[in-house]
Amino acid sequence: MSQKTLYQKIIDSHTVTVLDDENVLLFCDLHLMNEYTSPQAFAGLDERDRGVLVPGQNVSVVSHIIPTQNESPRQIADPASSLQALNLKKNCVKHGIPLFDTNDPLQGIEHVVSPEHGMIRPGMVVICGDSHTTTYGALGALGFGIGTSEVEHVLATQTLVYRLAKNMRIRVNGKLPIGTTSKDMILNIISKIGAKGAIGHVVEFCGSAINALSTEARFTICNMAVEAGARGALIAPDKTAIDYVLLRAPDISGDTKDDALKYWKNLYSDPEAEFEKEFEFDATEMAPFVTWGTSPDQAIAIIDHIPFKESIKDPTVKLSLEQALKYTKLEDGQTLEGLPIKHVFIGSCTNGRIEDLRDVILTIGDRRVAQGVRAMVVPGSGAVKEQAEQEGIADKLIAAGFEWRKPGCSMCLAMNDDVLAFGTRCASTTNRNFEGRQGRGAITHLMSPAMAAAAAVTGVITDVRKLQGVKNA
């Protein structure tokens, strides 16, 4: 029997028919929608009088445009955004699609809401009109982002015309040092393989350092795989992943549970399966990572310095460095430690989960947000918010001078009213440091929640290990 990668196994088990050498008609188990990439898809269905083929495999969440200030009930003041939310509800009601609406206590970021309630299970194909759908690889589910035309296609057929990807494997062995997290790991990996390093590939992460991560930490890894250009990310589901799912899926019990466990046991890459590209990393050598530029691959360890122009041979890379440094107002060869920041943002589908917030609390201890710094914490979902409040995290954050806000995508892409002013430098736990992403002229430094917390209480980019009392930091 031929040897298959986990990716190939998932594709095979979802192929309705092979269309040609490059494309299959791929069945989709779960389709997530939001308010801004779905409206034109529903309109397209209406124009041609088409319906939704399998409404029960689709779900919507108001996530991107929703304001996060503390008010009840929540209001969307911007008329256009408000219309998007109303329109989503109208479309969901019309087609019988379940919805987490603006004032639903469980509302949040789609990629936080769906796994935390057991909607993502190993071996599934999950798609969404959002690039960070790669997140679900952490549970052994193939997730990937699609455009609005494809949203319409899925609604009408519950399938996609899917261009097959190549296989890449990234092995990370060793133990992550104290003070470093999966965010540092993935920033490190992206900085090495580049923002286009995984184009055309689905990346399977493996190795002892990956196995040692919690499911939430794995979400962060798979979430950001797309920043290396990956078409998907996967981690073979192990006990950690399966326990996470079973805890959240009460419907999987008795015989169904036995069948599911049996099915999930096969979700791994065969030992002789071929990968077109392979990389290896040693977690032991990793340190807290921070971006300095305007692409997620422009990142360095906190102990390192921005590359010198003269050291770069590739003219494209050199030009990118010059363009990025002009925007981020930094010099080549400089270090980031001690760089003053004005804003801290903690949240997003990358790092807006409960473990991220616990990291923040552990880091700040009894310190307060530095004078002149505005530090916002936006939980990834209503459930995360409630849990943080129950654990006392929210009270501690508020007492330390952080803003404790309502859930949503918020300042990760600044599509709501959480927008940075021109020139503001921000320590952010999000996924993209693109020009203008958090606000026109705003400068984003991506980092882990612990590093962002350290920046919040010191007012400068800080090696979190120094606050944690780690030696040799």
Place this chain on the structure above:
Amino acid sequence: MLKQSHIQGHAATLRIANFDTDQVMPKQFLRGIDKSGLKEGLFYDLRFDEFGKIRADFFLNQPAYSQTDVLLAGQNYGCGSSREHAVWGMQQYGFKAVIASSFGEIFYSNAMGNGLLLVVLPEEQVQALMREAEGNGKPLAIDIDIEKSLVQTLKHQFSFSISTRHRRMFLEGLDVIGLSLKYKPQIEDFARKHWGAQPWVKDIAISTRKRLA
């Protein structure tokens, strides 16, 4: 999708690598529920300064470049966000094709599905076209033959590869959803078997919503 077999265009250069879809179409233009009004948002931060004033130094703002409809772009053009608004905006502005050595994956699918032709060439060839296009004070005349997969300018001729499926979509103007709907019986049959083997994924959205209600 409109049928196209040939693009006789005017190419100009955007020498920025990893030009993401946030920059192609910034967030403030994503608040609609239809596809209208995206022409205004295209490359907004490049076309206008922070006070909303036209940036005269940007090529698209120069009269000589008003005919530009083919973009010679840096590697990994269209990376980042899945927003199809980036493609719609480029088309509303008048762009017919983008040539680069690589593209963001979701952007690639979005563009080809909408009839915005993306031509992948090796980086050296893209650089050669860029050099030919730059310094003339006007766009470079360029001819893209989709049927023969050829890019031609005065100085260069390069062939590119395009999947059979995408070529057909351009040449025949296919209704992709309509074609897929012809497989409806197979899809329904597949679903029955799929849910028979994995009952825990059937109705997963609606049953979860009901459980949480």
